[in-house]
Amino acid sequence: ALRGNRTWQPAWRSPVPKTHYDVIIIGGGGHGLATAYYLAKEFGITNVAVLEKGYVGSGNVGRNTTIIRSNYLLEGNNPFYELSMKLWEGLEQDFNFNAMVSQRGVLNLYHSDAQRDAYTRRGNAMRLHGVDADLLDRNTVRQMLPFLDFDNARFPIQGALMQKRGGTVRHDAVAWGYARGADMRGVDIIQNCEVTGIRRENGRISGVETSQGFIGCGKLAMAAAGNSTTVADMVDMKLPIESHVLQAFVSEGLKPFIDNVVTFGAGHFYVSQSDKGGLVFGGDIDGYNSYAQRGNLATVEHVAEAGVAMIPALSRVRVLRSWGGIMDMSMDGSPIIDRTPIDNLYLNAGWCYGGFKATPASGFCYAHLIAKNEPHETGRAFRLDRFARGRMIDEKGVGAQPN
Numbered sequence: 001a002l003r004g005n006r007t008w009q010p011a012w013r014s015p016v017p018k019t020h021y022d023v024i025i026i027g028g029g030g031h032g033l034a035t036a037y038y039l040a041k042e043f044g045i046t047n048v049a050v051l052e053k054g055y056v057g058s059g060n061v062g063r064n065t066t067i068i069r070s071n072y073l074l075e076g077n078n079p080f081y082e083l084s085m086k087l088w089e090g091l092e093q094d095f096n097f098n099a100m101v102s103q104r105g106v107l108n109l110y111h112s113d114a115q116r117d118a119y120t121r122r123g124n125a126m127r128l129h130g131v132d133a134d135l136l137d138r139n140t141v142r143q144m145l146p147f148l149d150f151d152n153a154r155f156p157i158q159g160a161l162m163q164k165r166g167g168t169v170r171h172d173a174v175a176w177g178y179a180r181g182a183d184m185r186g187v188d189i190i191q192n193c194e195v196t197g198i199r200r201e202n203g204r205i206s207g208v209e210t211s212q213g214f215i216g217c218g219k220l221a222m223a224a225a226g227n228s229t230t231v232a233d234m235v236d237m238k239l240p241i242e243s244h245v246l247q248a249f250v251s252e253g254l255k256p257f258i259d260n261v262v263t264f265g266a267g268h269f270y271v272s273q274s275d276k277g278g279l280v281f282g283g284d285i286d287g288y289n290s291y292a293q294r295g296n297l298a299t300v301e302h303v304a305e306a307g308v309a310m311i312p313a314l315s316r317v318r319v320l321r322s323w324g325g326i327m328d329m330s331m332d333g334s335p336i337i338d339r340t341p342i343d344n345l346y347l348n349a350g351w352c353y354g355g356f357k358a359t360p361a362s363g364f365c366y367a368h369l370i371a372k373n374e375p376h377e378t379g380r381a382f383r384l385d386r387f388a389r390g391r392m393i394d395e396k397g398v399g400a401q402p403n
């Protein structure tokens with residue numbers, strides 16, 4: 001039955017690396033591929049290689065729970081994530097690939113007066129930035145999501161902050177769409193090519209040592225997500241980042257019953273339903289540093305408890321699979337898109353557990369920085385030296401919660 005597939009062409013080439021590129025990007029995840037795509041499309045820079053140690057999509061871009069939103073509170077974050085949302089809204093037409101962008105709405109439940117006040121403040125900040133936000137009362141939420149445990153004595157649900165334009169996107173398709181679009185414009189995507197060292201001459205980067213030999217470059221751009229610190233070690237650069245595991249889960253297929261993305265406000269749990277019917281859910285990071293793409297049972301138990309506290313019927317649902325990805329946790333929960341103390345080395349890191357939704361804006365702003373040596377206006381706040389200057393964008397407890 002699959003005989004027809006024999007004539008299908010690969011969506012991108014598998015080129016032999018050239019000896020030198022104008023720009024090398026380390027990491028073929030969402031951010032590295034989006035950066036290559038916008039470098040070629042927006043800035044006409046096509047002599048670019050993306051070096052990926054595994055296969056395209058083997059990192060967090062293919063491991064996340066696919067949620068997109070722009071419901072942030074703080075000045076630096078809010079316009080940036082809204083730029084990303086606007087790019088998501090036109091992405092499929094832009095790269096001519098079905099990424100299954102689904103603006104099904106994201107609801108953050110609140111369970112106390114204090115939490116309602118905090119969500120009201122966040123919703124107001126969103127509206128002041130032109131982002132949609134609605135504060136829903138208990139009855140409205142009950143009509144939309146009758147299966148939630150409204151009578152839970154410890155965590156009664158009082159309402160929710162909703163962003164209707166938030167939702168989900170098919171994560172693999174994002175990686176494939178950007179990879180195909182970059183390749184079509186001349187970018188070399190080189191898989192199974194691990195960067196093992198960075199060569200410096202006269203204070204500048206001259207190229208990278210890789211598992212496929214030395215490759216020279218004019219500019220070097222890091223987009224290694226959970227491995228950012230190990231790559232930065234190659235030039236003795238210490239980053240304000242710790243790597244942690246975040247787990248995710250998918251259940252057996254069920255008839256459609258959760259139309260939106262819903263996050264629990266009284267514990268670490270969030271859920272949506274995939275088009276195949278599986279519930280896709282997760283919670284908090286495993287609390288210790290690790291570079292392993294797997295997590296521990298204590299977190300599994302915590303996520304299951306929080307899930308059942310929010311939706312009692314979940315106790316009868318079977319989990320099919322769980323997996324982990326490595327999070328590059330920055331100290332204030334916000335990312336870094338910046339030049340580094342080395343002239344032709346650029347840094348894109350610190351996306352924590354929320355970098356999937358940022359993929360288009362991150363690629364767009366990073367490409368601008370690499371091409372022009374000047375930050376894009378919308379990503380200007382994400383400076384590397386903000387920790388030293390005390391200019392933190394501390395939103396880890398609000399907008400940058402898992403998902």
Ligand code: FAD
Pocket residue numbers: 026027028029030031032051052053054055057058059060061062063064065066067068193194195196223224225226227231246247248282323324325326327351352353354355356357358402403
């Ligand atoms: P990656 O896909 O990890 O890309 C980095 C790449 O660099 C990897 O492919 C890696 O192999 C490669 N690499 C590393 N070192 C080297 C080297 N030395 N040489 C060559 N290549 C190298 N975000 C959201 O917005 N919404 C969500 O719902 C969400 N849920 C999540 C759930 C889970 C379980 C996880 C793990 C993450 C989640 N995230 C979410 C976070 C999001 O996935 C990440 O922040 C984002 O994907 C990171 O950017 P990336 O796609 O470029 O990373």
